[in-house]
Amino acid sequence: MLKTTIVGASGYTGAELALMVHKHPKLTLSGLYVSAKSVDAGKCISQLHGKLSGVVKHLVEPLQDPERVACQSDVIFLATDHQVSHDLAPIFLAKGCQVFDLSGAFRVKQQGFYEHFYGFEHQHQNWLDAAVYGLAEWNTDDIKSNQLIAVPGCYPTASQLAIKPLVEAGLLNSQQWPVINATSGVSGAGRKASMTNSYCEVSLKPYGVFSHRHQPEIAHHLGTDVIFTPHLGNFKRGILATITMKLVDGVTEDDVEQAFKTAYGNKPAVRLLSQDLPSIQNVENTPFCDIGWKVQGQHIIVVSAIDNLLKGASSQAMQCLNIHYGFPELTALL
Secondary structure: OEEEEEEOOOOHHHHHHHHHHHHOOOEEEEEEEEEOOOOOOOOEHHHHOHHHOOOOOOEEEEEOOHHHHHHOOOEEEEOOOHHHHHHHHHHHHHOOOEEEEOOOOOOOOOOOHHHHHOOOOOOOHHHHHHOEEOOOOOOHHHHHHOOEEEOOOHHHHHHHHHHHHHHHOOOEOOOOOOEEEEEEOHHHHOOOOOOOOOOOOOOOEEOOOOOOOHHHHHHHHHOOOOEEEEEEOOOOOOEEEEEEEEEOOOOOHHHHHHHHHHHHOOOOOEEEEEOOOOOHHHOOOOOOEEEEEEEEOOEEEEEEEEOOOHHHHHHHHHHHHHHHHOOOOOOOOO
16 A cells, blocks of 8 residues: 555545545555645644545645655655755655646746746756656656656646647647646635635636636647636635637648547546536536537637646546556546
């Protein structure tokens, strides 16, 4: 049994991970931790998240000695703020732990990226260079062999899974950038209450126009520029991304369908809907990404839907763990 620790356990993603670890036949939950100053420290996880009542009975402890925690763990999930992950991951890695980081701290290997988009200077270039981007359907071999997996977030996952098969098959006209309009539920803003994620205040609206940090992350890993506009919706969980692209001359609907089938025909967490279009209702509380598309002339609209807390965070992290250790990909996820 792999001793598994979750840091940042009191948030939505941490709670989902705790349930998955509990369900996993090859993992045992060795600890749940939050920052020493957190108001959640000392409480039972089921007190914070009622759906875990009678299931996960662990206390959420303050993280005061990371090295001691590392010595008691085989696997670490970091469901923490970006700079916290940046500071903690090297400590756990140096002790030989397998680390799955759900923050953005090790996702992008681009000069000046962290200063500009995250507000801190990256101090661990060696680990940034070594990290593998955990887009599970596309980086399987590297995930199997690497100690540090940088798990993509919700918007990049929904967007890249929809676009990448067309890029890899050479079907897109590079003169027209993919235009991504994506809407997320308010759980993407985290569990801490604020005016931003209050249901009484949330109304469907775009934010981060031309400035959101996920745009360069998506473009970097796709190898093509994109226009990305996120929206906040007044619902709890899920992401729907609608992406408009132009195909190269001569591409047919059959070519598009074959590209998606080649990419995902044997990938259990992606469901291809072809001419049907996805909805959030069908993916919430599941580990799946649903993808559908429509072609008209040289233009294609691809729609993808995921649960932002699952395929956009915790279930993708667990999917990466399953790939790394050779377990069936959806173990503990269904």
